[in-house]
Amino acid sequence: xxxxxxxxxxxxxxxxxxxxxxxxxxxxxMGYKTLILDMDPQxxxxxxxxxxxxxxxxxxxxxLLKEAISFNDIILSTGIEKLHLAxxxxxxxxxxxxxxxxxxKQYRLKxxxxxxxxxxxYILIDCPPSLSLLPINALTCSSEVIIPLQPKYxxxxxxxxxxxxxxxxxxxxxxxxxxxxxxxxxxxxxxKMTKHGIDLVRxxxxxxxxxxxxxxxxxxxxxxxxxxxxxxxxxxxxxAEDYKRVTEEVINKKRIxxxxxxxxxxxxxxxxxxxxxxx
Ligand SMILES: Nc1ncnc2c1ncn2[C@@H]1O[C@H](COP(=O)(O)OP(=O)(O)OP(=O)(O)O)[C@@H](O)[C@H]1O
Ligand SMILES: [Mg+2]
Numbered sequence: 001x002x003x004x005x006x007x008x009x010x011x012x013x014x015x016x017x018x019x020x021x022x023x024x025x026x027x028x029x030m031g032y033k034t035l036i037l038d039m040d041p042q043x044x045x046x047x048x049x050x051x052x053x054x055x056x057x058x059x060x061x062x063x064l065l066k067e068a069i070s071f072n073d074i075i076l077s078t079g080i081e082k083l084h085l086a087x088x089x090x091x092x093x094x095x096x097x098x099x100x101x102x103x104x105k106q107y108r109l110k111x112x113x114x115x116x117x118x119x120x121x122y123i124l125i126d127c128p129p130s131l132s133l134l135p136i137n138a139l140t141c142s143s144e145v146i147i148p149l150q151p152k153y154x155x156x157x158x159x160x161x162x163x164x165x166x167x168x169x170x171x172x173x174x175x176x177x178x179x180x181x182x183x184x185x186x187x188x189x190x191x192k193m194t195k196h197g198i199d200l201v202r203x204x205x206x207x208x209x210x211x212x213x214x215x216x217x218x219x220x221x222x223x224x225x226x227x228x229x230x231x232x233x234x235x236x237x238x239x240a241e242d243y244k245r246v247t248e249e250v251i252n253k254k255r256i257x258x259x260x261x262x263x264x265x266x267x268x269x270x271x272x273x274x275x276x277x278x279x
Contacts (some may be wrong), residue, residue, distance in 0.1 A: 005124050016212065022229050041092040044126070059091065071113070094122055
């Protein structure tokens with residue numbers, strides 16, 4: 001039975017799609033049958049994998065809204081062996097309005113996935129930057145969540161809100177939901193705030209933070225244009241090294257690297273400290 005992992009953050013541009021595509025690509029390379037569900041009307045994962053969303057006959061929208069359409073009608077192969085894609089379409093933006101009167105609106109994805117989840121080892125869900133019905137459907141059927149996060153002040157403020165939304169979904173809709181890891185992305189260690197942010201999140205969330213971090217790497221802007229994962233585009237890049245490590249943590253479900261101590265030498269601004277003391 002597949003491990004179903006949602007990749008969420010209501011903040012835009014935190015590295016959700018980049019993480020979904022590259023973690024999935026590495027899982028497939030390791031021989032795991034992997035499926036990406038693109039739940040974002042922007043269709044970034046679909047585009048990244050070289051599929052034109054306007055050319056697909058049926059998409060995630062049809063699976064969620066139409067009884068007669070199943071996953072078998074929409075799943076596509078990708079250029080990567082063992083990696084499949086359930087594509088998005090811009091019509092997904094109408095999901096909230098069109099599901100509004102449906103009694104099972106938070107469980108549509110869970111119901112539809114029941115037929116196919118035994119066929120895969122991993123299902124990764126790329127969520128849009130919102131807390132609409134699309135990510136709620138994703139979180140209701142997931143066992144685990146990855147939260148890509150940039151170590152910046154405003155992103156940390158958003159993490160507090162996201163954590164309380166996840167707690168609510170866990171208590172009201174899916175008691176099995178667990179945080180697999182907060183994943184620091186686009187990390188540039190030069191500004192002081194980066195270290196403050198990483199240290200504080202590690203201190204506050206402990207084991208819920210991946211040991212691996214994803215460093216800033218220009219190849220991530222180029223790989224989607226080539227329609228390639230970072231491993232195919234440049235397997236010697238630091239981006240490839242980082243996503244390989246984080247995927248190993250995903251597979252092993254445990255932290256595999258030495259956890260550096262919280263630095264005491266840096267004076268953490270009160271505003272940031274307060275953010276976490278309040279949760
Ligand atoms: N480690 C990295 N280094 C440099 N650029 C990166 C890195 N990770 C992602 N990017 C770039 O940052 C941008 C945002 O990344 P991505 O699309 O993965 O974010 P997202 O959270 O999915 O965005 P959205 O919320 O709009 O769905 C993209 O242009 C991507 O190529
Ligand atoms: Mg995205």
